[in-house]
Structure formats: structure tokens, C-alpha cells
Amino acid sequence: MEKLIYMDNAATTPVRAEVLDNIIPYFTTKYGNASSVYKLGQSSKKAVEAAREQVANALGADVSEIYFTAGGSESDNWALRGVTEALKEKGNHIITTKIEHHAILHTSQYLEQIGFEVTYLPVDKYGKVSINELEAAIRPTTILISVMTANNEIGTVEPIAEIGEIAHKHGIIFHTDAVQAVGHVPIDVNKMNIDLLSLSGHKLGAPKGIGAIYIRKGTKINQLIFGGAQERKRRAGTENVPAIVGLGKAIELANEEMEDEVKRLVLLRDKLINGIMKAIPYSRLNGHPTDRLPGNCNISFAFVEGESVLMLLDMNGICASSGSACTSGSLDPSHVLLALGLKHEEAHGSVRFTLGYETTDEDVDYVLEKLPPIIERLRSMSPLYEDYINGKDNA
Secondary structure (H helix, E strand, O other): OOOOEEOEOOOOOOOOHHHHHHHHHHOOOOOOOOOOOOHHHHHHHHHHHHHHHHHHHHHOOOHHHEEEEOOHHHHHHHHHHHHHHHOOOOOOEEEEEOOOOHHHHHHHHHHHHOOOEEEEEOEOOOOOEOHHHHHHOOOOOEEEEEOOOEOOOOOEEOOHHHHHHHHHHOOOEEEEEOOOOOOOOOOOOOOOOOOEEEEEHHHOOOOOOOEEEEEOOOOOOOOOEOOOOHHHHOEOOOOOHHHHHHHHHHHHHHHHHHHHHHHHHHHHHHHHHHHHHHHOOOEEEEOOOOOEOOOEEEEEEOOOOHHHHHHHHHHOOEEOEOOOHHHOOOOOOOHHHHHOOOOHHHHHOEEEEEOOOOOOHHHHHHHHHHHHHHHHHHHHOOHHHHHHHHHHHHO
16 A cells, blocks of 8 residues: 555544544434434434534533534634624724635635725734734724634644733624634633634544534624524524534544643654754744644745645655645745745745644654655755855855
8 A cells, every 4th residue: 555644634634433433324324404303303403413512512612602614714704704794883994814814814805895994913923913913903993803723824823812802802803713723722712702713624533514603692793694594593504414413523532632632743743843954954944833733843945845845745655735725726925924024935945744643653754754855856956055055165
């Protein structure tokens, strides 16, 4: 069998075996529509509500505050469009950051087109938002603040509790895109002052195409989809029962195992980071050195193209990425890395390795064995590298 080292867990994760076991009956013997009144349908309804409780418990939320969606992007869209539609008479200003996922940035740009004003906060060289700059950006017309819990590309974890505290002090609704964070770092919506939270199942061992949004009781937000009474009349459409069941089981497992898994992944992550930095000159770590997701390693390699690195890694059975999977195929450099202050060529030379529950110590050793000669090979063909070395030798 061809060797496969999977280090792109930020893009998606394999469905966990325990999750799959829970899902299969809802494709076969328990296939009823959860909105039906007979026993087969009510069995599905009970499974949906059990999963809702599992998600709520993982977030420290009430069961009535959890709504299932098709994924993180839908949840992000609902948060921004739902709140701005509901509160447009109160104000027209939103605050977010320059390093958000495109589900937030593109929705914000759409809102600008229809009359809303958006402040895109800068970040420091590690990807951190300044609390002082955020508070200074608040206006009398500010109705929503949206800051991601942890960045999908560089792994930096933001000061969410402090941001939420500021938002509430000024009477502003606070949303966080926690797609990369849920199941990987502790989340408590009450302790962290969160009003709205987006999450996605396929980032934590559940199937693709399922997510959820937490909506704090009393938050003014318009419904997302019309057409039925599902999700308490806020999101119409037949419930994706198998995927919902999978999300519930996956988030329950992730929270139960989190403490030990975080310790394990941090050791592997730091071994990978330190090994790369030691073996490959002219490389730099992107993101915060400590306040980062336990499985995230984003490195820029000078004088090479990230896409070329990925192709040669793939030839060696290693799956990684050059940034967000949602921008794969784009020739533009990462907006996140540019926001950190990297030059275009530095951003283009970046590779993201994201570890998961299947990653082993041997996997890290294999990457550390194969990556340095790949970079060396690509640099040997780079005129920029040759000019740099010649200039350094002649200095």
C-alpha cells in the first residue's frame, strides 16, 4: 500500500470509526424523517435532539440555543446576515478582522454593498488582535463584532473572552467563528461572553456538510431559510439526521479526550516546528509561538513556492496545504499572511501542516526526513536563492 501521511486536518478530518458506527443505522434501518409523527420518524427526532444536547454540553450552552446547519460557512453567513437584518434600524456598523475566513470577509463585503459599514481590524505580526484597537473602533452605530476564535491558517488563538467582555460592555452582539477551535481548545460560551458561535463537523471527525450555530437566548437574529418548521422555524429543510448524529458523537468524543489529546498534539507540533527550523535555514514560523492551536504548524520557506513544495511532498505520500482549503487554486497570496506583514513572495513560500488524532510520532519523523531535501532541491533551481547566496558570499 502506498504510504500516506495526512497532515491537512485543518482542511478536513477523517470520520472517526466510533462516529461512523453511530451514523450507519440512520442510513439503513432508522431512516425516518425527523419531522414525521410515526415511530420511525420520532426515533430520528430523538437522535437529533440527543445530538443537540451533545453539542450544547460541549459549548456550555443550553440545548435550546443550538441550531444545526450545513457547515461553518452557512453558520457564519447566518450570524452576520441574520443580525444585521434584525438590527438595521439600530445601526449599520460591524467590526471584524483582516484575517477572518472568507465566509466572514465575503459576507462583510456583501453587507458593505447594501449599505453597512465594516471595520477590518489589523493584527500584529503573530496574528493577534489588539483589544485597545478593537474598543477604539466601536461607534454608536456598531451592532456586531465578529472575531474568529483561532485562525485556520496560522493557528493563532485570539483573546475571545476579553473581546466578548468589551462587546457586552458596549451593548454589542459578539460572534466568533470557532470552526477550527471547537473540539481542539476549551470553549465555554458563557465564560467567554459569546453570543453567536459557528462550528463545523468535518474539522473534528464528523462528516462533511454538517455544522451548527450557537445563538444565545434573546439575541436578535432573523431566520436563515424559509419553508418549514425545522430548527424551531429558524432554518427550514429536512434534517440531515445521519450527519447530525455524527456531529453529536464527534464533538462528545473530542471534548472527553481534549486534555490528553492537546498535550499529545502540542508535543508532536513542537517537535515538527523545531525540527523544521533546525534543519532548514531561511524558514520562519507563522502565527503565535505559544497561543496557537495544538496541531498547527505554518512555516514560510524563503526562495521556494509553496505549491511546488506541496507537489513534491505529495509524491512522498505527505498531504499538507499552502493555506486555507477554501482558497485552493487561487494564485493570490494568503490574505492572512499578508496581514501579518509578510511580503508576497514570503506568503507564496508558506506551507501549513495540521496534525490530528491519527498523527503519530513516526509521521512527524517521516516529514522531517523528507522535507529538508525537498526544500534543498527546489532552492538549487531558484535563481533568487543563488543570487542571495552569491551576494552573501561576496559581502
